[in-house]
Amino acid sequence: MAPKCGVCVEAESKYKCPNCLTPYCSLACYKTHKVTPCTKPPDPSAASQNEDVAKQPPRSFEENEDESGWRLRRAQLEAMAASDDIRRMLRDDELRKLIQKIDSSITPEKDLDKAMEGAAFKQFTDKILAVVSSEDKSHVTQS
Template identity: 55%
Template structure:
């Protein structure tokens, strides 16, 4: 089979690719035959030194200490171009994944706060969700 050959009939030159799995095919007939068996695209996974993960945290629990952000705070963080740009950093993504998947997330969070990248990220989020506190700090 050549690189431009239909992977379904194996006779004709492929002109198209399946939008799901990218398998090359040559015609509607071959596409229909290919779709008789559901296909999927493999998504590469980020390889991080995986530790046993904790079960997902429940957001239904009471927030007695007021730690949970309200909807307007969450929207402000999501809309921040600075936060979006920071989250493009693969190293920061790995740090966040390691914290989130850790059995002892609080310990991982403390370790992450020792590094400048994660500290900058958390300070930026803090300035977005508590702008009045930031203005007090800059006035002092």
């Protein structure tokens, strides 16, 4: 049995609003429904995925604050963004989730060490290092 129309509450619904998923039975009910703007309901699976990621306050990235000296230059970042291999690797949902988890972790070093045990993440970091180091060498002038 189909649910009742969420607008007229009389007829069986045949359709759902693409935005808020409210059931409706006809074009007239759809137009009535659209008089009031509606929004997409929150995705429950997205909420549960976000709960798995520990929250950490954003890190400050002031120029003089990098005590380790490991700050990438703009050219290195641009080289990474332009790399077809890195862009292809970042299409993998699992890799993106892992990066997000590390980035928002309270213990990022520990999570990074654990991630490095996986072949896909190791391959990704190796590709990043190759791109960054090749960009580094392109700025060296030979005498």
